[in-house]
Amino acid sequence: MIELPDYRPQVPASRLRVGLIGAGAIAGSAHLPAYAAWGIRVTAVASRTPGPAQELATRFGVETVYDTVTELLRDPEIEVVDLATGPTGRLDLIEAAVVNGKHVLAQKPLSIEEAELPRLFDILGVARERGLRVAVNQNARWAPAWRLATLLIRDGRIGDVVGVTHLHDKPLPPLAGTAFDEMPHMLLSDYLVHWIDITRCWLEGSQVTSVTAQDSRVPGQPEAARNPWHAALQLSLSTGASASLRIVGNAQTNAGGCPFWIHGTEGTIRGSVLLGSDFVELDRGETRTRFALEGQWFTDGFAGAMGELLSAIEDDREPENSAAHVAASVRIGLAATASAQANGSPVHPVDLDLTPATVRRNAA
Template sequence: MSAPLLDLPATGPRFPADRSGVAILGAGTIAQSAHLPAYAQHDVGVTGVWSRDPSRTAGIRDRFPGVGRVYASADELLADPEVRFVDLATGPEGRLAWLERIVDAGKHVLAQKPLVATSEDLAALPAVLARADAAGVRVAVNQNGRWAPPWRLTTLLLRRGDLGEVVGVTHVLDKALPPLVGTPFDDVRHMLLTDYLLHWVDVTRTWLATAPEGHGEVVAVRAYDSRVPGQPAAAKNPWSATVELSTAGGATATLRIAGNAVASEPSCPFWVHGTTGTARGSVLLDSDRLSLDHGDGVVDLPLRGAWFVDGFAATMGELMCAVAEDCQPENSAADAARSVALVLAAAASADADGAPVRVGAR
């Protein structure tokens, strides 16, 4: 059943009238495969880029004619008066130091996810964000998965009450893992829990948080990961991971990677069960879909856009709109830090053989 007459909220990126003045600090693989294509597609003005490795930016203006210049140094980028927004696309190591430099330069910043990767940096983050607030600088995080069309529409429908209060959320990754062996990602302990699943944890926390009166606050995390049959010996990280979230109001969520799944039609299906209805969908790999079921039939909802690259444009657009509207962005660093706390708790639980880790108080 289609849904042409439903009053559905828009899920795509939104921008203020002026979408200029972006500079990318750390123009590596993800910046060139997703950030720059997103900015080109959505007419975001890229003042320039910088990379610690000059070979990364060689020929970049030929590939992306919208890039104004290649900076000789990070200092030159931060000193440019035309730069209003810094897309901080480096890894999480040294993230707080970069944030402090950008804040001191008076630039708003969109930081790559994960915002931070250690409990020590997470504990130090509030002081950096207070420094940004004092300087009138907005800090957002590139949690681009929030704007994957099926996930984004689910979020907006939950916020307006279309499913009632969330009872449970389930995600299954029915797809092969990306190449990990020999990559820097494989050197990260509990990589699936702390990095790969962060988008899934983040959007799930966002859905649970739509519950009233703090009922959606995640208060406990249980997680475990394990090596699986067929996993090569050279792989340092386990290829199976499960995360379970429990909330103050009793709602729960489960996120599951069974292993390196063999699938002719790979997908990432999800279910959101609410007190008045159920949303069923999938993201990635041309599997995007979303339907609503209120017990009297299933309605297939139309979707527009794609996670890659609209989600990357949307995170910057949200930051720009927050600056123009003088408010905090939906993907603020303070909000994204709550998701980081959950994945760090998941790693701690895995280290404790799956024992629950408390992250809040009832």
């Protein structure tokens, strides 16, 4: 019998007051429902337009609605800021929160511009000097199947990771006519951020030596859909390990999900996430163990990301999803976009180590 690691979100009985910035669809469908379910205290909300913020506050019992983001950031009773906004101006908001003495959970992608990274590291340096924690809402790290796979790898259940493979076997969300469709190479620069990030976690302890990515339009893709619907990404690592991520297009299936395989020197983990496909199976030696899972990525993953930040604040440590740690995922995504822009030519990042200590040194 294999003991099941505790893969559920770890949310402390914290009385820290959280202020939410942003009142869009994701705030109402994921952030606030997750926090309500797991007892995370949100006491204020602000957005660029007061109407949606007021509606959210009424629906979820949030005490205070501020007319401006600045007012929320200046509230001395707010200790943690949850940035549920788009990527434009994200570093400005992180910096403003840090200047006002707030811990931060920032929505992903943390950055979509290589030129922003030096400024990000400067902000993180200021936060560190002030004893503040800056984390990223990489909520998929706490999707039950992916979280359990992470813990099994950490426990050495499959030895050293040899390869990671992801297949997107489900329809794409509506993209044509949305703001996402205006982003160059959107599947690589935004949509696949969670897949890139979890792959980075599973390959911890190695260095990325090559990133190759392609995207293209697919048969039947409507003209109104500006971004390609196919994307593929390959990583080569200093250890000889590799990773592959593939979106074939708007898959037409009623029984899909997002299957993944993690092959190691001593065993294999296989599983799936989304659309009710969630499972994890450990295949080692003569034994195959399939684990029953509790919970869902949406919305438990959001509780996991915030819960890890709150736990880190209470324990006076860096959160697993610290901005410094996620910076390596950002660099992989930027390299993938650059490769696609160059028609699939490999990009060879310099010093892209997937180790927490190295990432923190680079952020210093």
